[in-house]
Amino acid sequence: MDEGTRLRLEYDSGSALLRGLTETRFRLLALVPTLSGAVVALLSGSRSDVELLAIGLLGFCASFGVLLYELRNGEIHGAVARRVAELERTLLVNGPLVEVPQARLLGFVPISRTAGVALVYGAALGGWGYLVAWGALRAAGATGGARPGGLAIGAAFGFVVAFEIARLERAGR
Numbered sequence: 001m002d003e004g005t006r007l008r009l010e011y012d013s014g015s016a017l018l019r020g021l022t023e024t025r026f027r028l029l030a031l032v033p034t035l036s037g038a039v040v041a042l043l044s045g046s047r048s049d050v051e052l053l054a055i056g057l058l059g060f061c062a063s064f065g066v067l068l069y070e071l072r073n074g075e076i077h078g079a080v081a082r083r084v085a086e087l088e089r090t091l092l093v094n095g096p097l098v099e100v101p102q103a104r105l106l107g108f109v110p111i112s113r114t115a116g117v118a119l120v121y122g123a124a125l126g127g128w129g130y131l132v133a134w135g136a137l138r139a140a141g142a143t144g145g146a147r148p149g150g151l152a153i154g155a156a157f158g159f160v161v162a163f164e165i166a167r168l169e170r171a172g173r
Contacts, residue, residue, distance in 0.1 A: 007091055014084040021077045025070065025113075029120050032066055035059075036124040043131060052135025060128035067121045071168065074117070114169035118162040126158020133157075 001009075039059055043052065088096040103111045134150025142149060 004091075007087055011084060011087040011091055014080050014087065017080050018077065018084060021073050021080070024073060025077075025117075028066055028070055029116065032063055032124045033120050036063060036127045040127040040131060047135075049135045049139035052131050053139065054135075056128050056131030056135055060125060060132060063121070063124045063128055067125070067165075070117060070121070071165070074113070074169065114166055117169070118165040121165060122158045122162025125161045126154045128154075129157035130154025 036059060039055065043055060047055075085096045105111055109115060130150050130153070132150075133153035134146050137146035137149045
């Protein structure tokens, strides 16, 4: 097999892998917030402390596991995308097919995969954190302030998760 054929085969394989990783990402980004939001909304009625804690912990663990999977796929995606761009510089007369723009929404929110992932998973894990904190505060006897306290804790946790995801993604570049 000559060098040009080998490079084209590697390019085709890398492009197919990128398509698969992107398809998986879109499915997860559609599924996680939809399920999380639906469950949090359904549980806003009267539930026991134990139910809130159990369902919240279950949803949190599942969402956290999917986030870990997403972050690992992001690492793989980044490595493959760099290699495919390198191959495009070699194989294509005009270089890489896509140059990544650095646009910002409203002048400050970067339009990127990182920002999208951080917002989606920050919101989902913040919602699960809300249920866990609400149930834990109720179990601890803070009946009057359990729900607003859980909301504050869940929101703060969601922001921390979003910022941590963004930090990890920036560090991985």
